[in-house]
Amino acid sequence: MNAPAQLAHLTPEIHPRDVPAALTAALQQRFGAQFSQTQAQREQHGRDESPFQVPPPAAVVFAESTQDVSDTIKLCAQHKVPVIPFGIGSSLEGQLLAVQGGISLDVSRMNKVLAVHTEDLTVTVQPGVTREQLNQELRDTGFFFPIDPGANASLGGMASTRASGTNAVRYGTMRENVLALEVVTAQGEVVRTGTHAKKSSAGYDLTRLFVGSEGTLGVITEVTLRIYPLPEAVMAAICSFPSMADAVNTVIQIIQAAVPIARVELLDDNTVRVVNKYSHLTLRESPLLLMEFNGSPASVKEQTEAVQEIAREHGGADFEWADKPEDRTRLWTARHKAYFAAVASRPGCRCVTTDTCVPISHLADALLDTVDEANASQIPYFLVGHVGDGNFHMGYLIDPASDSERAKAEDLNRTLVMRALKLGGTCTGEHGIGLHKMDFLLEEAGGAVGLMRAIKKALDPDNIMNPGKIFHMDAP
C-alpha cells in the first residue's frame, strides 16, 4: 500500500493568486452590501461536503442578476483573479474550494423560477433555485422535476456537476434533462446555449459542454429543464436478499429486462444495521433493495409483477409495499437516513465517498470485491447505490486525525476506481471530478484530457474560472 501517493488526493495543491486591493475596492463600490470580506462569509464559502481543508476565498459577491455575474467576472478578469461559482455548498469533491484564491460568486439569491411551461414540459429557473423549491413551486401543476441527488442542491450546481441520483435510472441525469442554458463566459459575455426545442442539430452542443464543466468554463445564470407529469400511480417496495450477489443480480436482470423502474437502490447489510440502530427500525440485517415504480396503474402492476418474479429467483424475501406518499416515505427511511446513520455511527468521523459507475453487467464484479476489501480493511463504511445505473457509493468513515486511516481509505478508493475503469466504467457517476479525482480522470480519459485542456484554454485563456479543478492546465 503506497500511502503517500494516496494521501496526495487529500492534500490538494494550493497556489493562491494575489487579489489586489484595487479589485476588492472596485467590487465593494459596484456591489455595496452584496459584497463581503468578513471571515464568517469567506469561511462559509470556502468549504463544501468534501474532506478538504483549504484557505477560504478572499471575498464573496452575492449576485442577484445575470448583470451582477457579468460585472463580477469582468472586474475579476481585469486582474486575472479566480471566480468560483457557489450555489448551496453541497458539492462533494472540493469543487468550490479556493485552491487558487479569488472571489466566491454566490448565486443563491438568484432563486426565481422564471417560467413554467407545462404545455411544453419545460421550466426555466435561475441557478440558485433548489430542486425542492422547484418541486414546491410545481406542486399544483401536476408536473415535477425528477432529478434527486439526495441533497437539496441548487439547480445551477446540479447542472455544473452533471448530477443525477435515485431517479436517474428512469428519467436520466442532468445531461438529459437540461435543455438550454444562459451562461456568462470568462470574458463576462452573456451567451445562450440551445433553444427550447426538444431536439436540435444546430452546431456544437454547448449546453452539454457546460453541463458537467464544474464552473471551469463560465457561470450558469439560467437553466431550462424538462419536467414530467406526475405519474398516475406510484408504488414503493423494499425487499431483502440472502446475499449481495443475489441483490445485485436481481438489479441486473431488472435492467436487462428493460423494466422501466423509477428507482432501485441498494443498501448492504452493514448499512442496514447502522440504519436500524439510528432510526429504530427492525429491517432484516441483510442486503436490501428499495424500489419505486411509476406509471399507469396497469403499467405499475406489470412492473411490480416482473420484479417480484426476478427477485424471487434470487431469494428476495420480506417484500413490503406502499402506495400512499407517507407510507412510501416511511418505507424509504432506510435510504434517506443511510448517510446520517453511518456518520453518527462513528462520532467525529469524516467520510471519504466513492462514486464509480460501471456497465450494468459488471455491477457484481465491481461491487462484491469492493465490499470484501472494505470489510478486510476494518475501516467502518456504508454502501448505498443507484444500482440500476451501475452506480454505487462506498462511504469510508475515517478518523480525520489518522493519516493511516486516510491512506487506507484512499487506497480502497483507488483500488475500486481502477477496477471500475477496467470494467469499462467511470470514476464518477454523478459527483464530478473536482479536486479529488483529477488523477483518476487522467487514468480514465487519457488523451481526451488534452482536448478538455485545449477547450478550457480557448474559452478561459487566463484560467480565472474555478481554476485548479478537473485537470491541471499543465499536462499531465
Place this chain on the structure above:
Amino acid sequence: MNAPAQLAHLTPEIHPRDVPAALTAALQQRFGAQFSQTQAQREQHGRDESPFQVPPPAAVVFAESTQDVSDTIKLCAQHKVPVIPFGIGSSLEGQLLAVQGGISLDVSRMNKVLAVHTEDLTVTVQPGVTREQLNQELRDTGFFFPIDPGANASLGGMASTRASGTNAVRYGTMRENVLALEVVTAQGEVVRTGTHAKKSSAGYDLTRLFVGSEGTLGVITEVTLRIYPLPEAVMAAICSFPSMADAVNTVIQIIQAAVPIARVELLDDNTVRVVNKYSHLTLRESPLLLMEFNGSPASVKEQTEAVQEIAREHGGADFEWADKPEDRTRLWTARHKAYFAAVASRPGCRCVTTDTCVPISHLADALLDTVDEANASQIPYFLVGHVGDGNFHMGYLIDPASDSERAKAEDLNRTLVMRALKLGGTCTGEHGIGLHKMDFLLEEAGGAVGLMRAIKKALDPDNIMNPGKIFHMDAP
C-alpha cells in the same frame, strides 16, 4: 422579397486550397489501391443530397482502420490540406462538399459491428456501419437500434449530424443514444470520449461535443450506442383529420399527456394526394397522422385508447390499425413514399428541404402559416413531420433552372425559420447546419457561435477538418 440575399444560401463560398503533389504522392504511396484520384470517385464523393454544386475533392482515401484515418489526417495536416469525412453521402445540407478542396476520407469500408453487449444494452460499431446493417446484425438478439432518419445512413454520419427521425419522440436522438466515441483529432491523435458506463460526471462531455460537430473537430472511428429490447407488442395506426389544425392539436395533446408514443408523423393533404397517385393508394386526401405504439400488450392498449380519445375530440376519422409487421409496413407506405412521390410529381425538380423544430405548444403556430405561405407561393411542395418532437420538413420542389423559384423557396425557408426562432425553436432539428444554414445559425445562436469558433480554433488550429461548414472562422 430580397431575392439575391436568399440565393446566397444556394451559392456557397468556394475557396479551394492547394493540394500539393507531394501530398497526393505520399497518400498514393501509403494507401495504394485505397487511394483514388479518378474523376468518377472524386465526383461521387463531391455531392450529397443537398441542392449544391461544388467542385469535387482532389482525391479520395478509403480508410479501412483507425490507423488509416490517423495516417490520412497526419499527412494532410503536414500540408494544411482539408480532410472531409464521408460515410454514405446521404447528408442534406452540403456537409461533405469540398468547398475548400482537399481529400475526401471515405470510412464506408470501416463497416464492422465490433461488439454486441445485449447484457449492457450497448453495441460498438465502426462508423461505416449503416443503421439497417446494424439492425440486420441484431435481428436474432431480441434487441434493436431505434434511430431512423429515413435514409440508410452510416452511424458515423448520423452521430456527426446528431440525426434522429421518426422514433426520436420515444427513444431520443443520436445525442441521447451515443454513449462513447473513438475519434481521430485534427492532429491525427486517437482519443476515446467517454466510457461504457450509462452515466458519468468525469470532465467535459466530449462525446456530446463531437456528436453534431459535422466532421469539423475530428473523424469518428468508433461509436458505442444504446440498444433496446424489441417491444413485446407493436401497433401501427393511421388517422385522417378535417384540418391541419385538428391533426396538429391532436399531436400536441398526445405529447402533453405524456403518452409514450413511439412514432407520430404528419402528412398534409397535398402530400397525401401525391402519395395516393404515386403508390396507387386511396387514402382520404386530408391531413393524415401515422402512429406507432410500442410496449407490453397492456401498455399498447392504454396508449391506443388514450390517443383515440384525443383524436376523436379533434375529428379524427378513418382509423386503420395493424399489428403484424407486413401490415404495419403497408399502413406506413404513405410516409415511406412521401419524398419519392413528391419528387416524382415534378420531373426534373430539385428539393429545398426545411427542418425547423419548435416547442410542442407552438407547433400549430409554426406549421399552419407555413402551409398557407407555401400554397400562396405556388411552388409545389410536400410536408412531412416528426411532429411529436415539434419537428417538420417542408420540401419545396423547384425547377433548378429557375432563379426565381430558388429565390422564392429560400424566401419561404427564411420566413419559416425566423418564425421558428421567434417561437423558441431551432433552424434544424436533425439535418445539421452544413453549408445551407450558416446564416440561420448566426440568427439562432448569436454569441454562442463565438464559443463554437473558439473551440474549433483550439482543436483544429489549421482548420483542416471539414472547413467552411457550420460557421465561418472569421466572425461573423
